[in-house]
Amino acid sequence: MHRQLNKRRGLALGAAVVVLIAAFGYLLYGGIGNNLVYFLTPGELLAKGTSALDVPVRLGGQIVPGSVEWNAETLDLRFKVTDGTREVAVRSTGAPPQMFRPGIGVIVEGTYDRAGLFHATNLMVRHSNEYHPPAAGHSPKEAYKSLISGATQ
């Protein structure tokens, strides 16, 4: 009698655990599916067509020389990102990172709209490990000479 009760209780417990695990698995599956952010190059983004519209994407590439426009008053920042073949126009809010210059690698997070503009919510300069000596005249020491000498006066 007691054993039977235990058995029944065990079954009920087992069933409850199975249901819980199934429910949790379903939540996990849905949760991950809805929160996947694809990492794409401009070429891949454009090749995706309408399926890439209005879903969060990480776009990686280089800044197109001459494409950067920044309004310091409104903090409106526009530039183009390229992978060497295709270009995507990006709009972002906020200051461009200090070393934001043509040719540097960036990753922008945001969504691509129907009008062909990428709305970035997050902008990261790709940190590289290797040592890149700054081009002549572009080392911080020289570029910010006036600020440094101003401080020592």
Place this chain on the structure above:
Amino acid sequence: MNGAIGISALRVALALSFVGAIALVAAARRNSAALRSAGFAVVYSSFGLVAIATLAMLTALISHDFSVSYVAQVGSRSTPLIFTIISLWAALEGSILFWAFLLFGFAALAARIHRKEPGHSLEYASAVLLGIGAFFLILLVGPANPFHVVSPVPLDGPGPNPLLQNHPLMAVHPPLLYLGYVGFSVPFAFAVGALVSGEAQDDRWVRGVRGWTIAAWIFLSAAIIAGMWWSYEVLGWGGYWAWDPVENASFMPWLTATAFMHSIMVQQRRGMLRVWNLNLIVATFVLTVLGTFLTRSGILSSVHAFTQGTIGYYFLGFIALVLVASLALVAGYAPELRRGGALDDVLSRETAFLVGNLLLSVMTFTVLLGTLFPLVAELVRGVRVSVGGPFFNQMTLPIIVVMLFLIGVGPALPWRRTDRAELKRRLLAPTGGLIVGLLLALLAGARDLYALLAFGFGAFALVSNVQEFWTGARDRMRAHGEHAASALGRLIAGNRHRYGGFLAHIGLIVSVLGIAASSTFKTEREITLAPGESVTVSGRVFRLERVWGRQDMGRTSIGADIALVSGGRVVAHLEPEQHFYESSDTPVPTPAVRSTAARDLYVNLMAFKEDGSSATIRVLVEPMVAWIWLGGGIVCLGALLALWPRRRRAAPALAATHPPRASHARRAARRVAVEVTS
């Protein structure tokens, strides 16, 4: 010279580790005292050799010996001494060396501490530790050799990654993390030792590893907090946790270790969960190795993963080996271990621990899935994806809220059976806390469901754990006529384990409240200012005074002098800077933080004109950030209290010698019973 000494020491240590492991296993099988002492001699001497190699590396770093490959990789004559020393863990090879040093140190310490205990589990455990050590030595003499000879010898090197030399917290976070990670090898080794020697039948091994587990847990907790703090102080985004894979890598073993610390209490008290505990410690150890693999193999692209390498396969092979071998071992012995207590009452402390364990495991699994999913997706489908922060929040926040509830209800539940009326009485004040917490959060303007629940149940758990100290001390004051302070002191001293645990709970809740408040009530503004112009954020006026520059050794700093103005008077200056290191093409942000208990004012310099005519700054006002760090400190303090060895003396029979007054007799007796037994 340094290179030759280092690599030779490592090679000899590797050979010795194999010999020692075999000797120790043989010693246990044949019950041979001679082999046993030979094995331990090997443990001590391998530690000596690895220490010599580590010293050789430090000498090479400090003396700028660029003929050593690791020094040529991370050293620089222009790096300040302190950052030169901590370059030991600035890149892959050095950190593996440091890891091996700690592991052999722990192996030697474990052999020293436990050598007089009966049984053979120490021999097996030491053999396991030597085996783990051998893996890291194989890396060091092979793919991660830091002592390669560089020829011709360079005159100077690039210096460590700028992110690592920008803040002193980087001198603290990695060693703490490694101490935590490596520390969990010891309980794992003892678990294997207990299984193989057949001593897992009784529960003595669990008592033996308790101290090691808590110590490693303290280091890991402190490391996580230091890492959050570093991210907050250096990365310039005003946050401290981003569900970055590398953060997750330290969080997962912390979760399983927290579960283990609680569930071994159930095993000690009730003889339950023997197999579960073995699995938990195996999981914890494997997760620490996985964490090292994720951070050090460069497999994930994240701000932390600053190394690239080919040693990933070694790690994968090692993880697979450990996982298969130890799970097979546990499964093989499981039938003999499954006996012992069952739940007497659903309302009992065991139940709280069981549910808590289940939730911590589910949370670990969730974080693991979210962390590894991008790797699997890239491997299988060839797409590069990342799992967004919302996934982790969505999945873990409900669990965290239930955990807060359990932390609150746990102390009020006795072992085995609960008197319903007593439980109701004990939960009265915490429930009051719940209502007050909810109301305060609502009044402060919180509308997010999880934020409200976090404040409510945070307050619930806080009151419940504080109540334990309060009623315990009060009962002592009544029973012995002691003063409040001495009653509290003696209460804690009488049962450090119990009250250390409650103190750790309180610390955790303080941290959670800080996290909830700072993420709910954060105000943020980004603006470009010319000198003299100001911006008002959350009622505070920030005025840009000027932009300045400075040339230091190895770096150029640009700073903005920002005055905090109140009532027309300057009350403080905040000076966020950008540091341009010569070895890097991207500047390192260096935000200025003004921290008080109520709120942090956080200013980051985003951009500036080269002539100093304007600067773009981001200003954040974040309430209660300091609570997070403070809470982390309390957590470690509480765990340290629980770890501190008890004074050897007979358990005081308080109730017997001083019978409490009749009106309080029942409650006091119950409390004393709990004190003496838990």
